[in-house]
Amino acid sequence: MAKYLVQIIILGSQIVGKAFTKALKQEYAASQEAARRAGGGRAGAAHAAANAKAGISLEEAKQILNVKGMTKDEVQERYEYLFKINDKAKGGSFYLQSKIYRAKERLDKEVSIKKENNV
Incomplete structure (x- = not known):
């Protein structure tokens, strides 16, 4: 046994x-x-760090906000619109608002990384 x-x-x-x-x-x-x-190197490391910190990938953030380019104005405009229509007082969802906020946060981080690399 x-x-x-x-x-x-x-x-x-x-x-x-x-x-x-x-x-x-x-x-x-x-x-x-x-x-x-x-992309590897410093840019790739910064990209991976931003993904890890935000908990969302760049591609997913673009899909959530439905943006093609990544201009600060376009991101802000889409963020305000989507955040407003998903307001809980209007029958929206807090979960969706949080996803929208995280997507904007991630895209803002990517814009600042690109700005630092271009300067």
Whole structure:
């Protein structure tokens, strides 16, 4: 009986170990792909740091605010419109307002990073 119990524990440990190793490899590959898409170097590091801090990617922020370019005026205009129509007093959603706010925050950060790099 003890022999079978030990075999089950060893087999279970091997399965968990292989799954953990596979998950680590996938996470590493995903982070390498994200770094490649971000452009690498200082600009890529700044981009990745802004994503991590805001908790939202640049692409997702653009989709939420529905902006093509990233001019400060366009972002502000879309933010004000979407924030206003999702006001809780008008039957809107606080959750959507928070997503809109985070998207604006992320795009503002990206605009400031680009401005710093161009100066």
